[in-house]
Structures are given as structure tokens and as C-alpha cells.
Amino acid sequence: MVWEAIEAARMLLEKGIRARVINMHTIKPVDESAIIAAARETRGIVTAEEHQLNGGLGSAVAEVVVRNHPVPMRMIGMPDRFGESGDPAELMDKYGLRAGNIVEAVLSFEF
Numbered sequence: 001m002v003w004e005a006i007e008a009a010r011m012l013l014e015k016g017i018r019a020r021v022i023n024m025h026t027i028k029p030v031d032e033s034a035i036i037a038a039a040r041e042t043r044g045i046v047t048a049e050e051h052q053l054n055g056g057l058g059s060a061v062a063e064v065v066v067r068n069h070p071v072p073m074r075m076i077g078m079p080d081r082f083g084e085s086g087d088p089a090e091l092m093d094k095y096g097l098r099a100g101n102i103v104e105a106v107l108s109f110e111f
Contacts, residue, residue: 045072
């Protein structure tokens with residue numbers, strides 16, 4: 001998902017929106033200082049993961065954000081359902097795990 005996030009940042013820059021991409025390579029321990037800095041320095045956070053939304057990266061980031069510096073958030077990830085086998089690209093399209101979906105999430109913020 002990091003590549004999709006980098007592509008989304010490039011697409012957003014073309015629209016005049018500067019986005020930061022943070023590679024959160026672990027959920028536990030979560031990098032609280034990076035999350036808090038991002039919350040303080042940006043106007044919203046979008047998490048993107050190839051994982052179930054429940055109990056995933058978005059949940060971990062939301063816990064840190066709500067305790068330290070609340071900002072609007074959106075989460076891109078798998079809905080609460082059983083996974084499927086198939087072509088990875090097709091599954092990413094099916095579940096909205098693409099750069100365009102990240103861009104849409106960012107543009108949904110009302111600033």
C-alpha cells in the first residue's frame with residue numbers, strides 16, 4: 001500500500017494538495033511520535049492497509065490521534081468480511097485499495 005499512497009500523493013500534488021506518506025511498518029509497537037507529528041502538522045489523516053479495518057492500522061492510528069491531537073480521519077482497508085483468493089490487482093480494485101481511492105478519501109475532508 002505504500003506505493004499506492006505515494007501515487008496518491010503525486011496525484012494530489014497535481015491538484016495543489018501536499019500530502020505526507022508515512023510507512024508504518026508495524027502496528028505494535030505503533031510509532032506514536034510520527035502519528036502525533038502528522039496530526040499536528042496536517043489537517044487530516046488517511047490510513048491505507050491491505051488488512052481488515054477492524055483492529056488494523058487505522059484503528060491503532062485513531063487511538064493515538066484521539067488521545068493526543070484529534071483531526072479528521074479516513075481509513076482505506078478491507079471491510080469486515082472473509083478474504084478472497086484471486087489476482088491481487090483485481091482484488092485491490094474490488095476493495096478500493098488503490099491510489100485513486102486514497103485521493104477520494106483526502107478530497108472528502110471538509111476544510
